[in-house]
Amino acid sequence: MALPSQKTELVSDTSLDNWESVGSGGFGCVYKARHKDWGINVAIKILHKDVCSYDNNLHRSSPFTKLCDEANHMDEAASEFVLRRYGTYQGYRSGKETSMQHGIVMEFMRNGSVESLQKELSGPLPWPLVFRLAHQVALGMTFLHSKNLIHGDLKPSNVLLNMDLNAKLADFGLSRVSTSALNSSRETTEKIGGSYKYKPPEAFKASYEPARAFDRYSYGILLWSILMGKEPYPCADYALVKLRIPEGDRPCCEEIDKTKLEVDGLEALVDLMKRCWDESPSKRPTFKECFEVTEKIFSKHEKGIHKVVDDVLTRLESQNSNQSSLASNVPPQTPEQSESNDAVDNDFCKQDSVSVSTKIMSDEDKAKFVDNNRVKLIQNVTGVMAITKELGNMVHPEAYSCVEDKQKTTQEKMRVLYMTFRSGGVAVKAAFYDALKQHHPELVKRLGGYA
Incomplete structure (x- = not known):
């Protein structure tokens, strides 16, 4: 397999096949394609036509030249924790476009982003992975800032994951293309992309000039998202965030605060998170202090x-x-459940929670609850032996012995139970749900379950 020796290498349609759309953003679309000469899949980010139009109308340089200038930032920031650039694309996307397309050719990250992983797992990640991601992002940002580069769009969708779930930063250069080229519709773009949720209070002022303290604030909100396994302010639009963030509002930490003394190191990470989103830019720690x-x-x-x-x-x-x-993979929610969850998780949304205690769950609903909340239950359920005893003969003898093993952690015992669930089907999962209600009623309620 021969990889490109020059990062400025031009890649054309003749070298690519098997194009597949994998996403889009404010600046353009992302495709996966097979590079026939290198024998690998690559990611290609192609600018939207309005970006190119802006460049042609307001700048003397061509969109291709502008794109190369932005791509050079990626080369300056080449490190273990920053997405690698292979070259620059110019072509017609294998005949599917009538006008010349311009883009950047990068390594393809097969496991998506932190955002997509959170959605696939329907909740928070296991603690060792949480702490590694927090550390790797801090290392990547330290390197970027050492090169006098500002990311400007640090959020879960821009933290990509390789085959071993190691983190690499992306879009720190192209985010500037998006901001400058789409300035006339900037608010609309940010509403779609969610970037406004990671902006510091000072950045909502029209006179704001980007500084490294911007990224430090974004890192604090990103840490909250990694810890909680979801986006902040789920029902707050751009206008509300713009109003409330400068007034001091931040994501709700009640659930994290209840857990931080139970997990070694979590309290220190929560403290770092809160310092990063401090209202005063000068009080936010540098990324060297973060890592x-x-x-x-x-x-x-x-x-x-x-x-x-x-x-x-x-x-x-x-x-x-x-x-x-x-x-x-996303658990179906009734309107009642959706409102209740928003009221707990989002300090911008103060709806009264709607009681669902009078509703009856079928065995199939209970099984779906157990499947959809697998990660959260493994991380939070205690007293596994007591629950196992209630399941009785539904648990395989070997699994029962494993749960009795005092050398195994609670999470290991829960994983063994889930293996039993696979073979036992709906009946075992429903029985587990009923036992869970007795031993962890608050956890069941928090995850959207009911009687």
């Missing part, structure tokens, strides 16, 4: 990272083989 904290935290959990990554990858493979779309 010194995250390095110590991750060292406490590093021994468990390989098993956790294997577990997550196994689950992803299982879901991809058994389900036709990722959408089926």
